[in-house]
Amino acid sequence: MEGAKSMETVSQWEEEVKESKYFKDLVQLPATKKISPSPKAGRVSHRCEKSGDTQNLWLNLSDGFIGGGRRFFDGSGGSNGALDHFAEEEAKGNFYPLVVKLGTITPEGADVYSYARDEDAMVKDPLLAQHLEHWGIDVMKMEKTDKTLAEMQVDLNLNYDWSRICESGDKPLERLRAPGLVGLKNLGQSCYMNSSLQLLLALPEVKNHYMDADFQMRRSAPAEVQNDLVSQVAKLVNGLNGPRYAPPLREGADEEDPKLVMAPQMFRTLIGRGHVEFATSRQQDAAEFVQYFLEQLARAERGAGSRVSGPTTAMFDFAVEERLQESSGSKRVKYMKVRQNMLGIPVKLEDAENLEEVLAYRAAKEKDGQDAKKLKTEGAEEPKAVIQLASCLSRLGAVEEVQFRGGGACKTTRLATMPRYLIVQLQRYYVDEKWCPAKLDCKARWEMIVLRERTHGA
Structure with a gap:
């Protein structure tokens, strides 16, 4: 019973795995070596x-190379040997995309991963038995000796020690201080600004443009430093990513040394000057601030000349193409392109994977009678809508019926170009049945995507 329950849990977490487009014409080099089917007992x-x-070892089906699985951002995982080998061979002009996880091979199949840039995911290889036979492995004689990626994913989500990243009980977090780990002081309702700056100013290109260890960028300011946006951005970049605010922790220190807290007061005064909202101490919208900041930075960089090594804001620019086709008549088509630096993704309640549960609760809550009393007695909380990122992206690219030149038309939206960094805005605001603005309280299923990437040991 326990084994059946475990398999049921795994099946709930497994994603739909598609066939690789490369399995039919997969290159397999001459088998100058034979791969041992499985480690012998005790060896x-x-x-x-x-x-x-x-x-966590993976066999490259093209050249027989055995390499470790991915290394994760926190240093855990494998040695990254299999992925590094693929990249090295690709640089030489060799394309060896498919790898199989040793220890998961059985007559029923195995974990196969594609490193191809247009797949980069778990895939199916219908010719897996044939490809493995090339390296001396008979799938009919194989037994499973290692966890599949789905099982690893279940273990991570069920058994992960969240106290490692959340301070609770008698397990305080280990205090760290180092360049790149510096925070910004809240100046009063400035979290929208601080969080945006921490994201943007940590990018490698921004650091390359604005790291100013010798102060030359700030000393060469054409006006007073406090009025020069380029200098203020350089000050922040150096403070967040340099050693000034990140010396070693003092032994026995219990409180944060106020002298080591970076307060972006001068930057806030400058960026908010003349703006009716950002000049105040009220909470603001982070997306609006990001766009305003990038606009002001682009203008400042144009006037900075050689002081800045490159146009920073161009990394976020992309083109959105809208296609309109008349629904009747001549069915003429019109294309329009718009330059943007932020992609708005619609988030709708009807895309929730637990929509029936949410609607049932709301209906019971509004209904006069036993259902509402039962909910109140049991203290049941309203379930939060869970919405997958894939659903939001599908809605963005779906065909939409609109009015165009006095008639109906079909409108489709797509990205005509891709930026180096794509900034995404969740559009959760909508107009309710009373024609009042409201915000959809939901849980985006994006943390699950992060966990899946973490457990993809390939």
């Missing part, structure tokens, strides 16, 4: 050919 025969690791 380890499989090792990463780069690091020597013996865990």
Whole structure:
């Protein structure tokens, strides 16, 4: 029963896996070596050919290379040997995209991953048995000896020690201070500004443009430094990513040293000057601030000449193409392109994966009678709508019926170009049945995407 329950849990987490487009014409080099089907009892025969690791190993189906799985952002995971090998071979002009996880091979299949840039995901290889036979592995004789990625994902979500990132109980977090880990002081309702700056000013290109260790950028300001946006951005970039606000922690220090807190007061005064909203101490919209900041920075960089090594804001620019086709008559088509630096993604309640549960609760709450009393007695909380990112993106690209030149038309939207960094805005505001502005309280299913990437050991 326990095993059946475990398999049921895994199946709930498994994503739809598609066939790789590369399995039919997969290149397989001459088998100058044979891969041992599985490690013998008590001995380890499989090792990463780069690091020597013996865990989380992947066999490249094209050239027989055995490498470790991905290394994650926090240093955990594998040695990254398999992915590094693929990149090295690709640089030489060799395309060896498919790898299989050793230890998951059975007569029923195995974990297969594609490193191809247009796939980069778990895939199916209908010719897997044939591809493995090339390297001396008979799938009919194989037994599972390692966890699949789906099982690893379940373990991570069920057993992850969240106290490592959340301070609770008697387990205080370890205090860290280092360049790149510096925060900004809240100046009173300035979280919208601080969070935006922390994101933008940590980008490698921004640091490359504005790191000013010798103060030359600030000393060369054409006016007073406090009135020069380029100088103020350089000050923030150096403070967040340099050593000034990140010296070693004092032994025995219990409180944060106020002298080591970076307060962006001068920047806030300058960026808000002349703006009816950002000049105040009220809470503002982060998306509006980002767009206003990028607009002001682009203008300041144009006047800075050689002081800045490149146009920073161009990294976020992209083109959105709208296609309109008349629904009747001549069915003429019109294309329009608009330059943007932020992609607005519609978030709708009807896209919730638990829509029936949410609507049932709301209906019971509004209904006079036993259902509403039962909810109140049980203290049941309203379930929060859970909306997948994929649903939001599908809505963005879906065909929309609109009015055009006095008649109906079909409108489709797509990205004509892609920026280096795509800034996404969740559009959760809508007009309710009383024609009043409201905000959809929902939970975006994006943290699950992060966890899936983390457990993709390939």
